[in-house]
Amino acid sequence: MALQLYDTATRSVRPFEPLRPGIVTLYNCGATVQWHPHIGHLRGAGIVYDVLRRWLQYSGHEVWHVRNVTDIDDKILAKAAEAGRPWWEWAATHERSFADAYDTLGCLRPSIEPRATGHIPQMLAMIGDLIERGHAYAAAGDVYFAVRTQSDYGFLSGQRIDEMTQGETEAGGKRDPADFTMWKAAKPGEPFWDSPWGPGRPGWHIECSAMARSYLGDRFDIHGGGLDLIFPHHENEAAQSHGVGDEFARYWMHSHWVTMAGEKMSKSLGNILSVPAITAHTRPVALRYYLISVHYRSSIEYSRPALDDAAKAYERIEAFLVRAAEKADGELPVGTVPPAFAEAMDDDLSVPRALAVIHDHVRRGNAALADRDLAAALDLAAAVRAMVAVLGVDPFAEPWRSTTPGLRAGADGGALVAATGELLRDLLAERAAARAARDFARADAIRNQLAHAGFAIEDTADGPQWSVAESRS
Numbered sequence: 001m002a003l004q005l006y007d008t009a010t011r012s013v014r015p016f017e018p019l020r021p022g023i024v025t026l027y028n029c030g031a032t033v034q035w036h037p038h039i040g041h042l043r044g045a046g047i048v049y050d051v052l053r054r055w056l057q058y059s060g061h062e063v064w065h066v067r068n069v070t071d072i073d074d075k076i077l078a079k080a081a082e083a084g085r086p087w088w089e090w091a092a093t094h095e096r097s098f099a100d101a102y103d104t105l106g107c108l109r110p111s112i113e114p115r116a117t118g119h120i121p122q123m124l125a126m127i128g129d130l131i132e133r134g135h136a137y138a139a140a141g142d143v144y145f146a147v148r149t150q151s152d153y154g155f156l157s158g159q160r161i162d163e164m165t166q167g168e169t170e171a172g173g174k175r176d177p178a179d180f181t182m183w184k185a186a187k188p189g190e191p192f193w194d195s196p197w198g199p200g201r202p203g204w205h206i207e208c209s210a211m212a213r214s215y216l217g218d219r220f221d222i223h224g225g226g227l228d229l230i231f232p233h234h235e236n237e238a239a240q241s242h243g244v245g246d247e248f249a250r251y252w253m254h255s256h257w258v259t260m261a262g263e264k265m266s267k268s269l270g271n272i273l274s275v276p277a278i279t280a281h282t283r284p285v286a287l288r289y290y291l292i293s294v295h296y297r298s299s300i301e302y303s304r305p306a307l308d309d310a311a312k313a314y315e316r317i318e319a320f321l322v323r324a325a326e327k328a329d330g331e332l333p334v335g336t337v338p339p340a341f342a343e344a345m346d347d348d349l350s351v352p353r354a355l356a357v358i359h360d361h362v363r364r365g366n367a368a369l370a371d372r373d374l375a376a377a378l379d380l381a382a383a384v385r386a387m388v389a390v391l392g393v394d395p396f397a398e399p400w401r402s403t404t405p406g407l408r409a410g411a412d413g414g415a416l417v418a419a420t421g422e423l424l425r426d427l428l429a430e431r432a433a434a435r436a437a438r439d440f441a442r443a444d445a446i447r448n449q450l451a452h453a454g455f456a457i458e459d460t461a462d463g464p465q466w467s468v469a470e471s472r473s
Contacts, residue, residue: 003059003346005222006297008230008252009156013348016251018221024061025220026053027212027249029229030113032070032204033094034079037101039273039291039302040258040265044226047288048255048296048349050107050392052224055345058337058390066215067110068208069095072117072201077190087191101275105288106392106399114211116202120193122210123202126244127182127195135243139173141185141198145205147178150239156252157231166232180236182206205236212237213246223249227256228264256299258291265302273302285400286311289393292351312458313359317388318395320362320369322406324381325396327374332396334389335382341390351391358387424455428464431457 003016018024028049031041045067053063070076071091080090095115102109127143130136135149147153147161154161166180181203186192192199212220218241225234234252241248257264265273278287290310294300325332337345338361344353361380368377388394395404427446434442447457457464 001343001346003055004348005251005253006348008254011158014251016221018061019219019250022061023064024056024222025064025066025216026056026222026224027066027068027208027216027220028222028224028253029208029226029233030067030069031095031098032073032075033091033098034073034075035094036097036274038258038265039275039278039287040226041098042101042105042107042275043258043291043296043300044228044255046102046107047105047291047392049224049253051292051296051351051390052222052253052349053108054390054392055349063111064216065108065110065112066212067113068211069098069113069115070204070207071095071115072191073204103399104275104279104284105291106285108392112215114215116207116211119207119211119214120202122214123182123206124195126210126213126240127206129244130182130240133243135239136182137175138183138197139171139175141200142171142173142181143183143197144174144179145182145236145240145243146176147180147239148176150243152242153239154235156235156238159231159235164231166236180205180232182240205233206240208233208237209240209248212248213241218245219247220249222251222253224253224255227254230254253296255296258300258302260302262301278307282307282311283403285393285395285403286314289314289391292391292393293355295352296349313355314393317358317362317384317393318404319406320365321381321384321388321395322404323369324365324377326406327369328378328381332378332385333382334385334394335379337386337390338383341387345390354387354391358384361387424450428457432464 004013005016006012007014026049028045030045031037049065049067053065056063072087076091077087080087083090127136130145131138131143134146136143136145147164154164161178164178166178168181170177171181182205183195183197184200184203185197186199186201190201192201212223223234223237230252234254238248259265260273275284275287287307290307291300293310293313321332338357341354341357344350344357347353361384365377365380365384368374368380385394385396389397394400396407401407427450431443431446434440434446450457
């Protein structure tokens with residue numbers, strides 16, 4: 001079947017058809033660079049849309065991917081002032097922190113990553129157009145969008161105007177509490193840009209309307225972001241763009257939160273977990289696997305045991321591919337994804353079902369290796385490599401290759417890896433024979449011997465699995 005995506009605007013799963021055959025235009029809201037990112041940020045702004053992009057590319061599409069950076073904002077100014085640092089230096093520091101985290105988790109870099117401060121002229125032009133059309137008004141240096149002038153306002157969130165709260169500090173010039181700010185008059189000591197309404201800076205929502213239009217035109221395929229952005233941010237973006245006559249986004253995607261103790265992960269609640277904090281004890285590739293293992297429209301309740309379970313599941317995939325590569329003298333091609341995997345991904349990116357297909361192939365591949373059916377094992381391994389590549393967790397590809405146990409010895413695994421594998425298989429076979437003969441002292445001695453050499457052994461339904469032991473804190 002063709003790709004189907006859940007569209008927030010219609011509250012339904014819809015067949016996806018790009019505006020232009022072979023090209024998909026994607027805009028997803030990136031970081032407001034007020035602080036270092038936590039894993040909730042990375043899931044909502046990075047990994048979900050990275051998997052979408054990889055699947056679209058595998059399916060034959062070119063993807064024009066825009067992910068913005070909000071580098072001017074009330075919170076940025078407040079935190080920079082508290083720290084006694086220039087606002088622009090504070091924003092740039094945390095923008096780099098986000099970039100490092102995206103790279104750490106293997107996210108492809110977007111086609112372009114525009115900053116809000118680099119697009120003030122486009123914002124001013126859009127605000128002026130909205131005023132001329134009667135959708136906005138100026139008051140004491142501020143400019144507001146008049147919500148009740150936009151007939152479809154509320155289509156995305158499903159909220160009624162009289163029940164909405166914009167989350168803004170009320171100002172004297174606002175005519176209606178439902179209206180929202182597009183241009184903020186400068187306060188003493190704040191950065192500002194000149195405008196027809198006086199010196200000031202842009203509101204949050206106008207940034208994305210102007211930047212999406214600048215790079216993707218007056219209509220584009222997909223707009224994505226975290227669930228918490230549906231209202232007010234995305235509702236207000238759409239109102240502004242529709243107000244100037246743009247069709248704007250044709251599909252709206254929203255990813256759910258990462259939670260702790262049932263609460264959305266956020267700095268204000270103090271329940272954040274940074275990428276460096278987690279990767280101090282868990283490999284980045286395992287963290288990525290964990291964050292994609294739950295459907296993007298479902299929340300993830302973070303816990304260390306759940307993360308460790310995900311890491312072990314990934315290591316089973318990794319160990320099978322390494323063993324298959326040994327049999328192939330270190331060369332393991334990337335095959336094609338099986339139909340069941342494609343069906344899962346086309347069904348609104350059902351990654352949990354796709355992972356089940358991967359693990360089924362791993363089980364069959366391990367059985368084929370045990371039966372010395374090398375041709376079948378290598379066919380299954382090539383398919384597994386294709387599938388994990390789509391999900392961005394291929395242990396033979398960058399940035400994971402240098403951390404994959406068994407591939408560290410050489411560019412392609414090499415002769416040393418192959419020889420090590422043969423020795424391990426002999427020892428594991430001897431251990432299996434000892435266990436069968438109930439000679440548990442000898443079996444334990446072999447396990448201890450391997451542990452001393454730096455190998456971990458796990459007894460599974462598919463037989464013993466080995467990996468290079470990692471220190472865990």
